[in-house]
Amino acid sequence: MPTSENNEPLLAQLQQRLREIADLEGAAAVLNWDRVTYMPPGGASARARQLATLRQLAHAKFTDPKMGELLESLELEYRDRPYDSDEASLIRIVRRDYDRAVRIPAAFLAEFSQHRATCYEAWAKARQADDFEIVRPYLEKTLELSRERASFFPESDHIADSAIQSADYGYTVAELKPLFEQLRSQLVPIVEAIGDRREIDDSCLHQHFPEERQLLFCHRAIARMGYDFSRGRQDKTLHPFMTKFSLGDVRITTRVYESHLGQALFSSIHEAGHALYEQGISEAFEASPLGRGASSGLHESQSRLWENIVARSRGFWEYFYNQLQGVFLSQLGQISTEKFYRAINKVRRSLIRTDADEVTYNLHVAIRFDLELALLEGKLSVRDLPEAWRERYRQDLGIVPDSDRDGVLQDVHWYDGAIGGRFQSYTLGNLMSVQFYQQAIAEDPEIPVDIERGNLQTLHQWLKRNIYRHGSKYTANECLQRVTGQSLSVNPFIHYIREKYGDLYGLS
């Protein structure tokens, strides 16, 4: 076993370096969590600087040429190890990420990072004032920088591919574009058919639900899912998210609307779905690049599986509705399980992606995906973006936002990072969630029965065994293939939607 001057095996040296990088990234995650939960306003400017320092140090350590040398030696030393051994997997994943990271010059990263902060501030002002013009010049600069970043990957077939790869390794525009077209062509008619039916009455969700009691029920539900509070916690914030500091400290955040029961409830279950994935990764991968979710899309498949397939199902509420009624007796005591089930699955042509139901959600994503491509391809200018946005909403959802705040300014994504690769993960997650769940119940038909009894552990353990524990050892595609024997497909999702919403809305 080759060793270095200091006589330590090369693999241990690599792991030591990776651990240091993980520590810097973990520290940055703590600082960011604190920033959006407890930090007083006076801390903002220094905190931005501290975060930049930590990230810059982590990047410098990861792109250190010594890392490349170590990888080369290790690839030789471990060339006979099986593909799915921990050692070969670590070397393979670090190589993949290293080769991508070293392409981007440090000076470019610094410039982009600076610009992101400025653009984000301009967006916050623009959104407040409902005036796209405030942020337009910044977004134009973002587009320019996004193109420049793509230029560091000249071998890509499409200008958006490198950005997509950094979130969802293995997917390209060539595959995703037809997939979004297929989704759109099937979903638009369903939405139209639903539009002809009688509206579902969801007024039971819009009553006064005291915050403390909402949080109480959320805690119970996610604990039942298997979220381990001794290795995590839930705090309040403006935009809910999951964050990980180590395998033993995986936190979620939520927000509570006292006038709407769905917000905290489903966002808690969604974020807990992300957290179960991270809490379920093998301990052997702590502080290593294998110790995190495999891709944004695969991550989203886990959060959406719990949020939608499980927690918006009839079976889930067979057990939990009783408990929910116990917590909100005066609000829900007279509402039947069926009425509640229908309310939480109401489909509506709406303007806001994050509030969208399962049927329309992917149409919101498709619009953003297509506009991103058009911007990067130079077929659409930033100036014309708001109008293009309105036009696509008219076409696909039959409604038009009367303000940019509810239109092109609604999502932070383009304004706090690059254009490109920012939205496909949501749809990838929705599609995969159905594929995984169907495999789970094919292998263990007790799962839905157990869910009806309030036992979520059969499903949780299946997911942990088949997906969670592997961390990012396999790419999303590899994972899907290994677990379901299938590659990514639109059909299971469409089938699921037709069945569930056909029943709910009496479609033929």
Added chain:
Amino acid sequence: MPTSENNEPLLAQLQQRLREIADLEGAAAVLNWDRVTYMPPGGASARARQLATLRQLAHAKFTDPKMGELLESLELEYRDRPYDSDEASLIRIVRRDYDRAVRIPAAFLAEFSQHRATCYEAWAKARQADDFEIVRPYLEKTLELSRERASFFPESDHIADSAIQSADYGYTVAELKPLFEQLRSQLVPIVEAIGDRREIDDSCLHQHFPEERQLLFCHRAIARMGYDFSRGRQDKTLHPFMTKFSLGDVRITTRVYESHLGQALFSSIHEAGHALYEQGISEAFEASPLGRGASSGLHESQSRLWENIVARSRGFWEYFYNQLQGVFLSQLGQISTEKFYRAINKVRRSLIRTDADEVTYNLHVAIRFDLELALLEGKLSVRDLPEAWRERYRQDLGIVPDSDRDGVLQDVHWYDGAIGGRFQSYTLGNLMSVQFYQQAIAEDPEIPVDIERGNLQTLHQWLKRNIYRHGSKYTANECLQRVTGQSLSVNPFIHYIREKYGDLYGLS
């Protein structure tokens, strides 16, 4: 102005390096704050590793030989700058700290840091079990390492001097020892005289005080002091402390005993005193070594000034007692201001330093200071420490702990760090607090009158102007000299004690 290859002025290069180090230290402070406030138990082991990584990186960056080169060039370049210019001060303070830091080998630091964690754990167990033997071997190792650390500073007159210097630069055993002897010889007779008088009745403090209302009053009081909640916050923890992430984010923590009013109240005011100092430092010193308190002793002088001289004075309660009664009407409605004032100043021969009154406090410190010296000098073995502790309590305070938990195991200091230099700051703070306050009222006799009216800003602004804003530009000694024209002295403190407690206990 000499510049480097990249054409940046050398001072800017130094500042950039210092900023990066400050960012790492700030990040470590956030991680530590989270560790003792919100972290779930599962996060502990990774958090220890992350903290070690951040501190090790900060130390490596500070002791980088390039730092030494920069300092040499800058000392030349700025040699004509006045002593108290920001530039000369920065170079001087960084040189002082650099010369000390490079003495200690990185391998020693790593070993010590490892040992500290183990020793701390053993102490927690020993304290729980009330069994000194559990931690004894670890403490013996600590003593050995503390001696080794002292050996890196062979020019010191006394083996404890280098440790004392790192907390309280400028002070040595040669000065401190006579000072403690003087204090002891004057305080022991006062304690004895008080012991002959009738006990003060402080039962009014020992009632049920609901946590929420205690925190409400604490917030009001410290806001009145000038603690800026937009640049800080208060959270609950096990052992109260103040911590700073940046000049705009200075946090305090507290603990609340519902059966004792004094705990949260005086610890909040104490920590807020520390925080006022940090919040009051000139913004020009953000993320620089000048941007922190000058020494542990000077820091303690500010917390004790507010906690004792202000908040345990009759004048303070002239205004605030009404408010406190409003919050705790059923508990304090029938208790007079004078009765309350006497209760919060009750003197007792007690075993626990942190609960000690103003009169006995420095006796507790003197015991620890003398025992530390005896250990380092080899005149006392760790094995004989518990008995030596009991003997000194018998001599000085006339009482003997019947358990080591209330004896030698009570303070964490020796068990989570070095032996030596750990206790003198408390007494330095007490002495200086009186010197500063007397100077303040000599310069502005309105201060005590304003305090009686609930206006704490006259004092706050005086302290900010004379002490806070300078950060660590001047050493504690320089600061004391500049502000009061005097050097450190026991007499003002003894005079203050005689006057206040002579009145309270009717001593002649």
